[in-house]
Amino acid sequence: xxxxxxxxxxxxxxxxxxxxxxxxxxxxxxxxxxxxxxxxxxxxxxxxxxxxxxxxxxxxxxxxxxxxxxxxxxxxxxxxxxxxxxxxxxxxxxxxxxxxxxxxxxxxxxxxxxxxxxxxxxxxxxxxxxxxxxxxxxxxxxxxxxxxxxxxxxxxxxxxxxxx
Amino acid sequence: xxxxxxxxxxxxxxxxxxxxxxxxxxxxxxxxxxxxxxxxxxxxxxxxxxxxxxxxxxxxxxxxxxxxxxxxxxxxxxxxxxxxxxxxxxxxxxxxxxxxxxxxxxxxxxxxxxxxxxxxxxxxxxxxxxxxxxxxxxxxxxxxxxxxxxxxxxxxxxxxxxxxxxxxxxxxxxxxxxxxxxxxxxxxxxxxxxxxxxxxxxxxxxxxxxxxxxxxxxxxxxxxxxxxxxxxxxxxxxxxxxxxxxxxxxxxxxxxxxxxxxxxxxxxxxxxxxxxxxxxxxxxxxxxxxxxxxxxxxxxxxxxxxxxxxxxxxxxxxxxxxxxxxxxxxxxxxxxxxxxxxxxxxxxxxxxxxxxxxxxxxxxxxxxxxxxxxxxxxxxxxxxxxxxxxxxxxxxxxxxxxxxxxxxxxxxxxxxxxxxxxxxxxxxxxxxxxxxxxxxxxxxxxxxxxxxxxxxxxxxxxxxxxxxxxxxxxxxxxxxxxxxxxxxxxxxxxxxxxxxxxxxxxxxxxxxxx
Ligand SMILES: Cc1cc2nc3c(=O)[nH]c(=O)nc-3n(C[C@H](O)[C@H](O)[C@H](O)COP(=O)(O)O)c2cc1C
Ligand code: SF4
Ligand code: FES
Numbered sequence: 001x002x003x004x005x006x007x008x009x010x011x012x013x014x015x016x017x018x019x020x021x022x023x024x025x026x027x028x029x030x031x032x033x034x035x036x037x038x039x040x041x042x043x044x045x046x047x048x049x050x051x052x053x054x055x056x057x058x059x060x061x062x063x064x065x066x067x068x069x070x071x072x073x074x075x076x077x078x079x080x081x082x083x084x085x086x087x088x089x090x091x092x093x094x095x096x097x098x099x100x101x102x103x104x105x106x107x108x109x110x111x112x113x114x115x116x117x118x119x120x121x122x123x124x125x126x127x128x129x130x131x132x133x134x135x136x137x138x139x140x141x142x143x144x145x146x147x148x149x150x151x152x153x154x155x156x157x158x159x160x161x162x163x164x
Numbered sequence: 165x166x167x168x169x170x171x172x173x174x175x176x177x178x179x180x181x182x183x184x185x186x187x188x189x190x191x192x193x194x195x196x197x198x199x200x201x202x203x204x205x206x207x208x209x210x211x212x213x214x215x216x217x218x219x220x221x222x223x224x225x226x227x228x229x230x231x232x233x234x235x236x237x238x239x240x241x242x243x244x245x246x247x248x249x250x251x252x253x254x255x256x257x258x259x260x261x262x263x264x265x266x267x268x269x270x271x272x273x274x275x276x277x278x279x280x281x282x283x284x285x286x287x288x289x290x291x292x293x294x295x296x297x298x299x300x301x302x303x304x305x306x307x308x309x310x311x312x313x314x315x316x317x318x319x320x321x322x323x324x325x326x327x328x329x330x331x332x333x334x335x336x337x338x339x340x341x342x343x344x345x346x347x348x349x350x351x352x353x354x355x356x357x358x359x360x361x362x363x364x365x366x367x368x369x370x371x372x373x374x375x376x377x378x379x380x381x382x383x384x385x386x387x388x389x390x391x392x393x394x395x396x397x398x399x400x401x402x403x404x405x406x407x408x409x410x411x412x413x414x415x416x417x418x419x420x421x422x423x424x425x426x427x428x429x430x431x432x433x434x435x436x437x438x439x440x441x442x443x444x445x446x447x448x449x450x451x452x453x454x455x456x457x458x459x460x461x462x463x464x465x466x467x468x469x470x471x472x473x474x475x476x477x478x479x480x481x482x483x484x485x486x487x488x489x490x491x492x493x494x495x496x497x498x499x500x501x502x503x504x505x506x507x508x509x510x511x512x513x514x515x516x517x518x519x520x521x522x523x524x525x526x527x528x529x530x531x532x533x534x535x536x537x538x539x540x541x542x543x544x545x546x547x548x549x550x551x552x553x554x555x556x557x558x559x560x561x562x563x564x565x566x567x568x569x570x571x572x573x574x575x576x577x578x579x580x581x582x583x584x585x586x587x588x589x590x591x592x593x594x595x596x597x598x599x600x601x602x603x604x605x606x607x608x609x610x611x612x613x614x615x616x617x618x619x620x621x622x623x624x625x626x627x628x629x630x631x632x633x634x635x636x637x638x639x640x641x642x643x644x645x646x647x648x649x650x651x652x653x654x655x656x657x658x659x660x661x662x663x664x665x666x667x668x669x670x671x672x673x674x675x676x677x678x
Contacts, residue, residue: 088579
């Protein structure tokens with residue numbers, strides 16, 4: 001991810017992505033997704049080149065980035081853990097799970113652990129409501145998650161980091 | 165002989181470890197020198213039994229579940245690949261009562277076929293609908309859809325045929341078909357199951373819509389929380405393009421239809437159709453004023469059909485079997501079937517597709533088996549975060565759009581979320597306001613400001629501060645939101661709030677009803 005790249009490399013990546021997407025109808029969202037997929041977040045430095053390529057104002061680009069919960073303007077930890085806060089998961093004890101996660105990780109939502117391993121985010125339904133409560137770790141969904149399952153997920157994420 | 169083993173690639177099955185089970189089954193078969201073919205199907209929707217593994221035997225597909233990795237060696241020891249008994253045996257899949265009692269029309273193939281095999285799709289009646297449609301005029305296709313009685317399954321229940329007719333009647337050099345796959349409602353996952361379990365049925369439905377109204381371009385606006393659905397859809401679209409079911413010349417008809425998936429970015433309001441169109445255009449998802457209707461001025465200002473995944477995925481069977489076949493199911497003005505999703509605190513959560521008319525009680529107890537915790541079900545929320553909470557006294561209401569309106573409730577996208585008696589309904593009302601505040605697009609004041617005020621007022625009520633005054637204030641505020649909001653996010657947040665207050669006054673420090 002970001003750490004392993006130089007600024008020039010990032011610039012090159014972003015310009016390549018802009019070139020790839022700019023002529024698509026409604027290009028901004030696919031472009032922002034591509035940037036976030038590739039470098040992990042949307043740095044403010046990209047607003048100007050994007051606005052030029054798509055004939056938008058910088059304020060418009062900024063407005064779009066901040067409107068959508070999915071886009072992050074700051075680098076996340078090595079893993080993103082999302083806990084579902086929506087009704088079905090509440091009916092199955094997600095509130096206790098949230099409290100447990102915040103305590104174990106010693107962070108609140110939208111924060112990253114001090115070892116940079118995990119960023120904690122809320123999410124509103126993962127479509128796994130028959131097996132609530134649900135948690136998403138990066139791109140993987142987990143169902144019927146207990147506090148012990150959550151501990152195991154955290155441990156696994158941290159262990160994976162330690163190896164890198 | 166190679167034995168076919170089915171292990172789902174559905175997100176909820178994966179959430180219960182289906183990937184690891186598939187790996188373990190493959191490894192164990194290899195160790196034992198057995199020839200097996202593992203097919204990654206969709207889910208049959210009996211989610212409490214995931215990971216459900218099926219084996220094709222001479223007496224039909226036989227199911228085992230819930231299978232964990234540790235069960236795999238014993239399954240092989242028991243000779244499950246010949247359908248022999250094991251502690252996890254569920255018998256012949258089609259004979260499982262829970263499935264047998266259903267009327268699966270839209271979901272006929274989900275869990276049955278290999279989602280990305282066009283061959284399998286064709287062998288199970290796939291593309292019969294499109295082939296029929298290509299022999300008809302646009303007006304005739306629209307008439308069949310209208311006569312089927314199909315109403316939009318995304319929430320508003322607007323007749324699909326009438327919407328298509330408006331787009332058909334517009335003159336434009338470009339028209340669009342947009343599939344609303346934002347599925348933001350808590351307690352719903354039927355769109356996801358279709359996209360992961362039978363993507364071709366959605367592709368076919370959108371193609372028929374394009375042929376009917378003269379649209380050559382389609383977009384699937386897919387929520388970003390569904391990475392597995394994205395992968396399956398893109399795989400299936402590539403297959404359909406290559407085989408000539410999409411592209412410049414659909415099945416040699418001379419008609420073009422291009423289809424693309426666009427990822428949403430985690431805003432609930434973008435499920436609202438005009439906000440969705442803004443988002444597809446690359447803007448903030450601010451709700452548009454109506455008129456103009458999207459059917460007349462939709463995506464990039466062009467005539468656009470916006471339909472939910474289930475609405476579009478139901479089109480192929482209507483065009484295959486005819487309007488009357490579909491309309492024969494259901495009650496009153498709710499024709500056909502509804503894919504119901506059982507969620508929350510429920511023992512047997514999963515997908516139940518039934519003709520309209522079954523009661524909530526049948527769903528919750530005959531299918532759902534009561535609560536997961538074994539305690540009494542105290543409340544259910546039907547229709548997502550903007551749907552009303554219903555108490556036990558309303559569980560005999562039949563699932564029918566009009567019957568629900570009569571009790572100031574909505575069916576929405578067909579999600580039913582159960583809560584046991586540990587639920588605090590004042591907390592749920594507070595959450596409804598909180599969710600509205602988080603997700604408000606900000607365009608109108610009652611929604612943007614009212615929702616935040618609502619949270620504060622509920623807090624005052626639960627802490628007992630100026631109790632009577634604040635109860636009156638919640639009602640006032642709800643009234644303002646009901647009447648003064650541009651879209652249903654602000655306009656329907658009062659449904660969960662007031663239904664909680666009216667049916668469960670004791671949770672708000674008021675004496676019980678009556
Ligand atoms: C706040 C809000 C969120 C919505 N979310 C969805 C959604 O996720 N999926 C959906 O199909 N319709 C959703 N709708 C309804 C759409 O506006 C629209 O009615 C629907 O896509 C039309 O398709 P249909 O006629 O096939 O139901 C939402 C509406 C509102 C007000
Ligand atoms: S009701 Fe809320 S979400 Fe809907 S348009 Fe108004 S501010 Fe936006
Ligand atoms: S409400 Fe949590 S997964 Fe749907």
